[in-house]
């Protein structure tokens with residue numbers, strides 16, 4: 001308790017301050033309200049490697065294997081470390097996360113499958129789990145992506161991924177609403193985008209407050225790229241990241257220089273089928289701040305190239321609707337502090353995927369990035385209704401402003417089948 005305020009403020013400052021910001025004291029009002037957060041992240045262009053529609057988990061067949069066979073190469077038990085979050089209870093290490101996802105998939109083989117979409121800098125498998133009816137088939141249903149743990153110290157986001165896996169699989173066939181959502185969508189969950197950083201953050205019983213990955217910066221003794229500043233849409237454009245390798249928001253020497261970003265970006269590009277991006281909506285999970293944010297992050301302007309007034313209205317309407325049920329604060333990402341090279345900007349700017357960034361508990365101050373294990377259950381379940389609402393609109397978010405016919409070629413009714421959007425220009 002004694003030093004926590006200091007630590008928290010340090011994180012806050014580091015988080016709020018993008019490269020340029022490091023020089024500018026975080027004293028404007030927004031910073032005072034927005035705790036420390038690191039920044040949200042998410043997405044970009046180039047559509048290559050179109051995939052054929054047949055094999056869903058086709059990507060990287062050589063890597064694909066049964067979840068239980070994904071033996072972690074670096075077994076470190078986060079949960080058993082004395083210095084782990086909450087003194088150890090409740091949190092899953094990388095190995096435990098992989099094992100838990102494997103158990104869930106094995107218990108629900110008809111609606112859940114996992115695959116490895118890439119490899120981290122240190123060689124850990126990057127896992128994605130698909131949940132849908134007829135899970136082995138790439139059906140023509142709107143797709144949704146959840147990404148977790150871009151930032152190493154944000155361990156609560158991995159627990160959020162496991163919560164969602166349990167919710168959607170165990171609710172299937174029991175809860176009518178969940179059953180309908182699983183039947184009508186293809187839901188992808190990436191529980192851990194940054195396993196190297198996450199393991200390092202708690203290695204040896206420490207709490208390092210680590211944010212980045214573990215990749216050495218070229219020509220420097222510094223280690224780590226901020227994954228959420230490394231995505232290829234307007235990368236490094238706007239003073240919302242740092243070019244200094246030692247900085248918390250170091251954007252890397254080039255966009256997609258981080259293998260973790262490249263792998264996930266390649267996977268998203270691989271969801272372009274017949275020229276159409278299949279993913280309609282996305283949530284990138286972070287902590288902390290209790291915020292629901294939407295693009296753009298690289299500007300404070302409400303509208304910008306690629307983001308119209310209607311887009312903005314739809315983002316805000318669904319953002320506020322979700323915030324009304326989880327108690328978070330809805331806002332445009334750039335209103336908190338400008339950030340560039342984020343996953344959210346890439347997803348929207350490149351593919352017109354509706355991309356939200358959720359900053360989880362706490363709102364500010366202690367316990368910061370390390371909530372006690374007892375907070376995991378309530379703080380993940382807190383997002384249940386928001387996520388279900390998100391899934392209900394995910395096929396056509398414009399529907400929330402009455403724009404289904406115009407933007408999605410579909411009816412306006414709540415049960416309207418989501419139409420396919422034209423390929424992004």
Ligand SMILES: [Zn+2]
Pocket residue numbers: 037038039040150151154285286287
């Ligand atoms: Zn984060």
